[in-house]
Amino acid sequence: MTSAESTRGTGVSGSRRPAPPAAPPGLADSARRLAEGTTTSAALVGAALSRIEASRPTLNAFRHLRADAALAEAAEADRRLAAGERLPLLGVPVAVKDDTDVAGMPTYFGCDGALPPATADSEAVRRLRAAGAVVVGKTNACELGQWAFTEGPAFGVTRNPWNTGHTPGGSSGGSAAAVAAGLVPAALGSDGAGSIRIPAAWTHLVGVKPQRGRISVHPYGDAFHGLTVNGPLARTVADAALLLDAAAGPHPADPHRPPAVDASAAARRDPGRLRIGLALRPPLTLTRTTPHPEVARAVTALAETLARLGHHVEEARPRYGLIGLAFVPRATAGIAELAGAHPEPGLLDPRTRSALRTGTRLGGRVVRAARARERHQHRRIGAFFEPGRARSGGGAEDGQGFDVLLTPTTASPPPRTGACDDLSAWRTDLAMTAACPYAWPWNVLGWPGVNVPAGFTRDGLPVGAQLLGPARSEALLLSLAAQLARRVVGVAHVRPVRGRSSALRSHAPDAAGPALRVDGATFETRPRWARRPSSAGSPRPARRRRSRRRPPDGPGSDRSTPECARPPRPRR
DSSP: OOOGOOOTTTOOOSOOOOOOOOOOOOOOHHHHHHTTTSSOOHHHHHHHHHHHHHHHTTTTOOEEOOHHHHHHHHHHHHHHHHTTTTOOTTTOEEEEEEEEEOOBBBBTTTTOOOOOBOOSOOOOHHHHHTTTEEEEEEOOOGGGSSSOOOTTTEEEOOOOBBBBBBBBOOSSSHHHHHHHHHHHEEEEEEESSSSTTHHHHHOOOOEEEETSSSSSSSSSSGGGGGGOEEEEEESSSSHHHHHHHOOBOOTOOOOOOOOOOOOHHHHHHHHHHOOOEEESOOOOOSSOOOOOOOHHHHHHHHHHHHHHOEEEEEEEEEEEEEESSHHHHHHHHHHHHHHEEEEOGGOOOOOHHHHHHHHHHHOOOOOOOHHHHHHHHHHHHHHSOOOOBBOOSSSSOOOOOEEEEEEEESSSSSSTTTTTTTOHHHHHHHHHHHOOOOOOOOHHTTOOEEEEEEETTTOOOOOOOOOOOOOOOOHHHHHHHHHHHHHEEESSSSOOOOOOOOHTTTOOOTTTTTTTEETEEEEOSSSOEEEEEOTSSOOEEEEOOSSSOOOOOOTTOOSSSOOOGGGOOOOO
């Protein structure tokens, strides 16, 4: 796949779209051009550094640049290429999130204060360098990765290239903004509650949360008590798979060691005919969240596309149970451990200090109990992917036999920047849960998930859908994501850095509703609920359950819009 075939997802197809601007080459294209001798690493790295500097006033994607070191490494890569050496990413510029150690650079993880530089590369960076990549800098992340926005007093506000009045998401928002704007071909992020998939959804990218242990988080051990993994953000499935292959592999001290997978080969394979469950209802939270109508429409449209591609798609309801009780202690204890180690805790956000107190109370025995529940949660939710078997006492089957679960990645489009500035810790957490209730259960399980672009709202804001699978299913998910990218015609370019504009509004669907183009045919994206086979084997329409609650009225509905996306109430 070339960079012109960039993350097309189910991008809404308009009638006459202006020609997209020329995009900088993607990861695979850059590697190919370097191997062919049609460009140089010095040219690619220099151009990336120039784009990053030019974007600082508008995007603010990077916390640190290593310009001199990167240019020196590019010159060395050109010498190695001229000598005939070939490596997967030799001379290609990439970026990493600022929770990842790069030798000689502090790892701030969104915090303020003076921190010492790392003495060695993290295992993931070591592997990227071994593949020949040139790390140009470290991207912004919110403080200790807690929120679905990338803002803070230490570095300012990181903005969304599709509309700079909105957030690119978090906590890997700097990596997402950098890739979406074409500053670098791809970047490494981390995902502890959706922190790769959420920014990918809100910036029209492919974002991969791999199986726990697929990419090492060393030297941080079992990061956030097993919730956090490293993974790629890229504009194409092929580029994401290539970066995953380059960074994957364990450190000798790692506790999790899944068997190796060839992600790039998987992205070139046909996935076969799959049984896919569509679940718009999120796991149980305290917010009574329902998806924003435009998010629900986009994800349902993607389900339609999968059905047109030959897959069996039907409504489903995974048995999440009270999985949140296993997430909160692990997440807050992880924040407490990092916050407690900060040399100047008074510089931390008051909401972080609140999380420090909560995490300290929930640490120890409570965290151990939460980890012990994981095996039960694997069995409970894993039944969704197991073939049906009659129970010993008769009655219903205990397995649902799906291959993939399809859900929205977020419940809402990206909120405006600064929307959560004046909220307390508790209200910020509620707002984040309302906006992003779908991603975090897979962090508890440690299983892989892939965000794919699902189109745009009427305001031109990107939204995404996630393909979720059982343990060690990255190959299947990447194969399915690549099939979508090959077959669906949509937006295929890097987003220029700008605010809202007429070009942005060109992505909005017309009044009749969005449409999809698959193999030259146009399909309306109004929900057409999947058909389930009856006991006799003949298809019959699936019965839709009546909701006991009034559905959201639209973008202004209290239930469809997260708290931080609404205007603040006037204070008396």
